[in-house]
Amino acid sequence: MDEDxxxxxxxxxxxxxxxxxxxxxxxxxxxxxxxxxxxxGCAWQxxxxxxxxxxNYQAAQVIWGYAGIKPNKDIFMGLMLFxxxxxxxxxxxKDK
Numbered sequence: 001m002d003e004d005x006x007x008x009x010x011x012x013x014x015x016x017x018x019x020x021x022x023x024x025x026x027x028x029x030x031x032x033x034x035x036x037x038x039x040x041g042c043a044w045q046x047x048x049x050x051x052x053x054x055x056n057y058q059a060a061q062v063i064w065g066y067a068g069i070k071p072n073k074d075i076f077m078g079l080m081l082f083x084x085x086x087x088x089x090x091x092x093x094k095d096k
Contacts, residue, residue, distance in 0.1 A: 029078065031071070031075045031078075032075055032078035032079050032082055033082070034069065035060075035064065035069055035071045035075055035076075035079050036079055036082055036083065038063060038064065038067045038069055039055065039060055039063055042059070042063065043055050043056045043057075043059040043060045043063060044056065050094070051091055051094070052087050052090050052091055052094075053087070054083055054084065054087050055079075055083050
């Protein structure tokens, strides 16, 4: 077994990477996306029934600290709006 394909003795699934991702981001929105994407799915909060609630901002603060990201008020407000939009969309897809 390839050591890179295992974690704690568990075989990890292979994840298909898209060939290319193209989207345009307005310059003023880039810091919001940077603060969001550095979390890489590791700071989400879930309800007991599996619904996505939102980001765990205490965990996010620790991650941002290690990544050297210091969101100001405007970035944080944009991040909360973006996160709420993502949560709503993901929960809609889960219910289908």
